[in-house]
Amino acid sequence: xxxxxxxxxxxxxxxxxxxxxxxxxxxxxxxxxxxxxxxxxxxxxxxxxxxxxxxxxxxxxxxxxxxxxxxxxxxxxxxxxxxxxxxxxxxxxxxxxxxxxxxxxxxxxxxxxxxxxxxxxxxxxxxxxxxxxxxxxxxxxxxxxxxxxxxxxxxxxxxxxxxxxxxxxxxxxxxxxxxxxxxxxxxxxxxxxxxxxxxxxxxxxxxxxxxxxxxxxxxxxxxxx
Amino acid sequence: xxxxxxxxxxxxxxxxxxxxxxxxxxxxxxxxxxxxxxxxxxxxxxxxxxxxxxxxxxxxxxxxxxxxxxxxxxxxxxxxxxxxxxxxxxxxxxxxxxxxxxxxxxxxxxxxxxxxxxxxxxxxxxxxxxxxxxxxxxxxxxxxxxxxxxxxxxxxxxxxxxxxxxxxxxxxxxxxxxxxxxxxxxxxxxxxxxxxxxxxxxxxxxxxxxxxxxxxxxxxxxxxxxxxxxxxxxxxxxxxxxxxxxxxxxxxxxxxxxxxxxxxxxxxxxxxxxxxxxxxxxxxxxxxxxxxxxxxxxxxxxxxxxxxxxxxxxxxxxxxxxxxxxxxxxxxxxxxxxxxxxxxxxxxxxxxxxxxxxxxxxxxxxxxxxxxxxxxxxxxxxxxxxxxxxxxxxxxxxxxx
Numbered sequence: 093x094x095x096x097x098x099x100x101x102x103x104x105x106x107x108x109x110x111x112x113x114x115x116x117x118x119x120x121x122x123x124x125x126x127x128x129x130x131x132x133x134x135x136x137x138x139x140x141x142x143x144x145x146x147x148x149x150x151x152x153x154x155x156x157x158x159x160x161x162x163x164x165x166x167x168x169x170x171x172x173x174x175x176x177x178x179x180x181x182x183x184x185x186x187x188x189x190x191x192x193x194x195x196x197x198x199x200x201x202x203x204x205x206x207x208x209x210x211x212x213x214x215x216x217x218x219x220x221x222x223x224x225x226x227x228x229x230x231x232x233x234x235x236x237x238x239x240x241x242x243x244x245x246x247x248x249x250x251x252x253x254x255x256x257x258x259x260x261x262x263x264x265x266x267x268x269x270x271x272x273x274x275x276x277x278x279x280x281x282x283x284x285x286x287x288x289x290x291x292x293x294x295x296x297x298x299x300x301x302x303x304x305x306x307x308x309x310x311x312x313x314x315x316x317x
Numbered sequence: 318x319x320x321x322x323x324x325x326x327x328x329x330x331x332x333x334x335x336x337x338x339x340x341x342x343x344x345x346x347x348x349x350x351x352x353x354x355x356x357x358x359x360x361x362x363x364x365x366x367x368x369x370x371x372x373x374x375x376x377x378x379x380x381x382x383x384x385x386x387x388x389x390x391x392x393x394x395x396x397x398x399x400x401x402x403x404x405x406x407x408x409x410x411x412x413x414x415x416x417x418x419x420x421x422x423x424x425x426x427x428x429x430x431x432x433x434x435x436x437x438x439x440x441x442x443x444x445x446x447x448x449x450x451x452x453x454x455x456x457x458x459x460x461x462x463x464x465x466x467x468x469x470x471x472x473x474x475x476x477x478x479x480x481x482x483x484x485x486x487x488x489x490x491x492x493x494x495x496x497x498x499x500x501x502x503x504x505x506x507x508x509x510x511x512x513x514x515x516x517x518x519x520x521x522x523x524x525x526x527x528x529x530x531x532x533x534x535x536x537x538x539x540x541x542x543x544x545x546x547x548x549x550x551x552x553x554x555x556x557x558x559x560x561x562x563x564x565x566x567x568x569x570x571x572x573x574x575x576x577x578x579x580x581x582x583x584x585x586x587x588x589x590x591x592x593x594x595x596x597x598x599x600x601x602x603x604x605x606x607x608x609x610x611x612x613x614x615x616x617x618x619x620x621x622x623x624x625x626x627x628x629x630x631x632x633x634x635x636x637x638x639x640x641x642x643x644x645x646x647x648x649x650x651x652x653x654x655x656x657x658x659x660x661x662x663x664x665x666x667x668x669x670x671x672x673x674x675x676x677x678x679x680x681x682x683x684x685x686x687x688x689x690x691x692x693x694x695x696x697x698x699x700x701x702x703x704x705x706x707x708x709x710x711x712x713x714x715x716x717x718x
Contacts, residue, residue: 146629146712167633174631185715187623189330199630200319207318246630 093253093285094120094143099152101138101308112138114308116152122253125277125286127299135308136289137258143287144177144256145169157253174202178247178255178284180276182262184239186231186246192218193227196246203250217249218242221275237268244275248284255279257288261295273298320640323627327644331616335648338612343652345598345605346687350656352598353686354677359590361500361678362513363583365444369576373411373551375564376516376579378507379571392543394571401547404566409559414438414548416504417527419539423478424523427465431535432501433527441550442502449495452526458492462499463521464668466491477523479538487538495524496680497664504546511574513583519675546571606694613645613698617705624706625714638706645698653691660684 101113113135120126130136141147142154145161154161156176161169178199179185186195196217200210218224221241231239240260247255257276261269273288273295280286288299296302297316304312328335379394393401393415405413416438419431439445439452450460461469469475474488495501503518525531535541549567551560564573624637632640663679666672 141712146715167635170628170631170633170636173629179629181629181715185626185629187326187626190326194326197322198627201323202319202627202631202636207322210319250631 093122093124093157094118094287095153095155096142097153097155099142099149099154101135101142101147102150111308113142113149116308116310118303118310118313120285120287122285123280123283124301125280125299126288127296127302128287128289128305129291129293129296129302130305134305136305138308139305140256140258140287140289143254144179145173170202174199175250176253178250178252180240180243180247180255180257180260182259184231184243184263186239186242188230188232190231191227192223192229192231192234192242195231195242196249199246199250214245214249217245220248221245236264237271240264240268240272241275244272244279248279252284254285254287257286259289259291261290261292269295323640324644324647326623327616327620327640331619334612338609339648339651342605342609342649343655345601346652346656346690347659349598349602349690350660350679350683350687351677352594353683354674354679355594356591357680357682358498358500358519358676358678359514359587361444361448362517363580363587365442365448365500365502365517366513366576366583367580368444369442371441371548371550371576372553373555373560374576375549375551375560375573376511376546376576377549377564377567377571377573378511378515378546380507392545393547394545394567396567396570398543400566404549404563407559407563409551409555410563411550411552412437414441414550416502416544416547417541418505418544419525419535419541421480422539423480424465424475427521429463429465429477429521429523431459431523431525431539432503433525433531433535433541434502435527438502439526441548445502448500449493450501450524451493455490455492456526456528457530458490458525460493460495460524461491462495462501462524464497464664465521466494467665481540485538487534489525495522497667498674498678500678504544504548507546507571509572510586511579511582512586513579514586516579519678548576549573602690606697609649609694610697610701613648614701614705616645617641617702621706621709622714625711628711629715634706634711638703641706642699642702645702646695649691649694649698653687656687657684660687 096116096118099113099116100111103110103112116139128136128139142149149162152162156172161172193214196214197210200213205213215224215227218227221244223238223241223245226234226238231242234242255276260272260276264272276286276288277298288295290296299316301313301315303310377394401413404410414435414437417433419433421428422431423429439450452458459475469491471491471493473491475491476486476488479485479487498519499522500517500519501522501524502516506515506518508515549563620641627637628634660679660681660683663672663674667674
């Protein structure tokens with residue numbers, strides 16, 4: 093599903109090269125649940141951004157479902173991101189002055205789906221997360237846990253192959269956080285490839301496989317028992 | 318439909334300021350359109366006289382005695398046509414140009430006049446053709462200048478009602494139309510100001526060429542009279558002494574001003590008007606443009622986090638920029654559309670008495686500066702939005718959303 097070959101991401105900082113990722117080789121199979129751990133600034137989020145086609149790699153190759161993403165322009169990468177990848181972020185990345193329904197509809201508004209079907213699909217996604225009754229509410233009227241459910245509903249509304257979660261429980265209490273991870277695990281069991289960036293060892297242990305990054309390199313890649 | 322949804326969402330939270338900005342721009346552009354119309358009104362007069370082919374010509378203006386007006390004896394300022402024909406025989410005189418009118422008549426119960434131009438007059442003032450007074454395809458037809466004649470096309474027949482010596486009707490073929498405000502050359506107004514606005518009139522009118530056929534036909538239908546003023550064109554080599562000798566013969570009945578002097582006086586008059594009229598609308602347009610661009614910039618800044626979320630959901634950067642740019646352009650499009658509608662409706666609104674546009678020449682020419690202003694504004698908007706959005710990557714906002 094996801095193949096990274098000698099991938100590097102370099103930023104210019106004060107005229108010098110800073111390696112956010114250095115020669116990363118990684119393969120993630122379809123349906124896998126992978127956690128990515130590391131200290132702050134180790135390159136976890138950069139790795140997720142590269143996998144999610146949010147950022148361009150400086151060197152190397154990225155194959156997604158056998159297709160070479162590295163050479164593609166922004167329009168094509170955005171289309172892939174829209175169709176195949178869903179994101180769940182720590183800060184939810186929701187539009188606060190809009191309704192729950194609008195936020196969940198957003199990826200479908202950029203897809204080729206007809207407008208008539210967009211609303212129906214969005215309501216289905218909300219129903220999957222048990223928050224269909226919140227559709228007309230504004231985001232700023234919801235609790236943290238509800239916001240994260242909306243974010244997950246938005247992430248799955250296009251029926252993506254991959255879900256990328258960057259510290260999805262970072263702004264949630266432990267109970268709500270575990271509930272969120274449970275929802276993501278359920279989605280993984282349905283066949284969605286799940287990659288979770290986390291500081292929390294409990295959450296990391298829930299994955300089938302844990303990758304540890306330090307200074308832009310993968311230092312360990314272990315299967316969890 | 319999906320894109321409309323995105324445009325709608327773009328304006329969320331900024332609707333009131335968008336409406337206020339649109340209203341302000343509409344009013345400012347309208348002021349610009351009306352100023353342009355005012356300038357066109359005075360410059361049309363100037364151009365008509367300036368572009369004359371007559372080199373050595375004098376406009377003889379008379380100031381009729383009220384008794385003459387009552388008696389109807391004010392044709393040619395009291396000079397008889399025979400006297401003028403005698404003066405035209407003078408070797409220094411090239412030609413004397415007169416204008417006649419035919420009255421009374423009406424069209425669908427509305428009183429209107431026919432003005433008769435000699436064919437040579439049309440050559441002498443080529444600007445008349447630019448106004449629409451063109452008989453090249455139909456020398457005996459009529460050119461219509463009134464909102465009364467809306468819907469009548471060139472080539473159609475128009476029936477007019479005449480009242481003297483008895484009531485009768487007659488059909489004439491339409492040779493063309495003059496645009497509102499129906500400006501045409503006239504020799505019926507006199508002024509000591511000696512500027513072109515007294516040679517050009519704006520009123521509802523029908524114009525015909527004073528061909529033998531037309532004169533013959535109209536003579537049996539209406540009263541044909543000469544307008545009170547006329548132009549004496551002298552030969553190229555005529556000396557000032559010869560000119561003065563001829564002018565002396567008519568000077569006791571009026572004043573003579575050379576067309577060159579009229580052109581010069583009009584130029585000074587127009588320049589003065591431009592200095593009075595231009596600064597305020599230009600300042601307002603500049604202010605409106607700055608306000609528009611500032612608002613667009615603030616809108617983009619306000620929406621940058623939202624646009625980052627759009628990017629996250631699969632909207633490419635060019636598409637994000639495109640939606641932002643089109644949304645910002647919509648703010649400018651609404652005032653443009655309203656003003657364009659005004660340009661098309663103005664003659665009708667004037668005709669219905671809803672607006673008083675005397676002194677304004679609101680024609681379709683005004684669409685060009687309106688479109689020009691829109692294009693400049695849109696191009697600057699494009700540069701501003703792209704520059705603003707290029708400053709920060711969506712990732713910058715997603716890290717801290």
